Amino acid sequence: MHLPLKGIVVLEFSQYLSGPCAGLRLADLGAQVIKIERPQKGEAGRKLAIKNLWADESSLLFHTINRNKESFTADLDDPQDMQWIKRLIGQADVITHNFRPGVMKKKGLHYEAVKEINPGIIYTEISGYGNDGPWKNKPGQDLLIQSLSGLTHSTGNYDDNPLPFGLGIADYLCGNQAVQFILGALIRKKRTGKGAFLQLSLMEALIDFQFEFFTTYFQSKRQHKRSAVSNGHSLLSAPYGIYKTRDGYIAIAMMPLQKLNAAIACAALNVFEEKEAFEKRDEIKAIISAHLLTATTASWLKKTQPLDLWVMPVLNWRQLKETDGYKVLQMEQQVQLNDKEITTTRCPVRINGQLFLSAKPAPAVGQHTENIKATLSLKL
Template sequence: MIEPSGPLKGLRVVDLTRVLAGPTCTQMLGDLGAEVIKIERPEAGDDTRGFAPPFMPNTRESAYFVGVNRNKKSITLDIAKPEAQAVVHKLLANADILVENFKVGALAKYGLGWDQLKEKYPGLIYCSITGFGQTGPYAPRPGYDALIQAMGGVMSLTGEPEGEPQKVGIPVADLFAGLYGTIGILAALRHKQATGQGQQIDIGMLDTHVAWLANQGMNYLATGQNPPRLGNQHPNIVPYQVFPTADGYMVLSIGNDPTFERFCKNFGLEHLLADERYATNAARVGNRALVTETLTAVTRTMPTDEWIAKLEALKIGCGPINTLDRVFADPHVQARDMLVKMPHASGQEVTVVANPVKLSATPPDYRSAAPLLGQHTDEVLASLGYSAAEIASLREQKLV
């Protein structure tokens, strides 16, 4: 593995996470230079190793797993056994951070709960990511992305007005929980730097979901009214939505009155500016259907690419609705280096989505692709002082 160079270089993370929320958090830490030791179940490993097809080309590694487990070392341990728990304790003796997403109380069965570790390792930062957090009536429940999207309100806001509620097309509840976990860890590291003390970080997926209801959450708090589903329209700005073109669709984002005026003057709609129903954003929100109908008749007159060229020249927000092939082929996405090719232990090269954080002095680095199951077991155990014979014995006992 290439030596890390990021701002978290020198930090060790014990990674007891699987699926998506936890691995998103620990991959971010790994990208920023931390040594991440991922502990997986012998033979089975992280559940997402089996979330396939698709597999990465010419490998038996699931695309799902490869996408959120780079810059990690994989060791296999059966943490239900005392001998394997002893290995975890040896790791923790020189670790800065533990990240886990077991059900509340599950790790306590193995002597690895926060209350059992905090006195033995007072500087340990212990990040727990669960569906509902460590407290409250739902704490014992398992958390799943679609379930959290439903309970957290976003599904009630997503979809066509007359259609059924819709979840977002990617697992945003998992992803946000993982990223909030990273933020909490970075704050805890600053506290530890100042005081020497670790702490527990309690991340509940439902909490993080409620936190990013953002303007829609505030719309409810301001009015006491549940915001309706608006399809692809914006609750507070009109026109800011999908419009049909002569050959497809585009997003038109007119964020203020001067921009609307510029749009009207350049596309034969200047007469609308004298109509009070169109004159201000507040009026346009109140006459949403009328504005949409009026502009749709105009947007249908040109193909998408022609609209984009003309609107960009006028500095009016717009964009095509890209499929993923167009996203990854986009010249701006490519210029921003959002795809990275990495050598994989299978002997193949894998392409992954890059870390979006751009740091001028200590950028994310890409040291190793997602590991094979147990790829680093012998290496890590040897670094902890286990002899070859002791490692072989652990393997014979199916503890690793």
């Protein structure tokens, strides 16, 4: 397959999740992504282990978001190493970094300095909270961003404590937004020759993610409220939510109450009109909850699915892997790491029906330094 970004060179001065997430997707698209790392230790994300899982000297998490990349080590305080970095910048198309504001300027690698070396560079800067204001030097960690952004008041029920999303959602969203705008900047560069200075922050990414809630708040001046029962979305009416059955759970999405009742036959629902579905949603959801406990998940699906109602079982990952729906997606791929294979997920996009698969693992610290230097020397 001829990948669309083949020939594009990306220098990744990034660590942990947001910047490396962007680099992962650019590498999937065919770009040569070169991680610029500290000698010996590498980037800090190599030691960020989830459930203490390690693939080798680096964590399993590091390998999941840094596969298919190269590693070039340099001491940014060493003048000789900086000469190599400047040569790399001269050959690059894109730079990404997610350090705190001011860090790259101290190293002499801020946008204005880099632009002097390579006017067409697409320089992408990811921060926690932007470059100005009282939060700019606060730690840009995902849970902290979620907590400040209001997102923790969207998950769970009304009486629950604030709940985090449960994934590094700010990092993932911001990294993928960076990819969108890098691609846009590459298209413009192809047409005009002009580079770009892109600035994103995890906070802005999460505010954008909550556009429905913020738009509603701006107009009503009222904080949205989670349902007291089976909250699925604070702005939606009953029956939207997840409900316990006799032996599991089912998810019920948007639908008229009486259309649902035609399938589940709950006498207590007959007294409610559709216009009451939001105003009395907690009362309605409590009735639905009690009724669904009287039968199994399979029995409710047997009654609702022939009517094409938006109802699905709630699966864990083991159950999901056993379904034909999951198998046909072919979302798994193997990454070859020394004498073993790591199973991870693939790029979730197909081009002309073909999957993006690569067995190339995340690089060892400095694995490609000498080869890259040799290539640069040949271009002098």
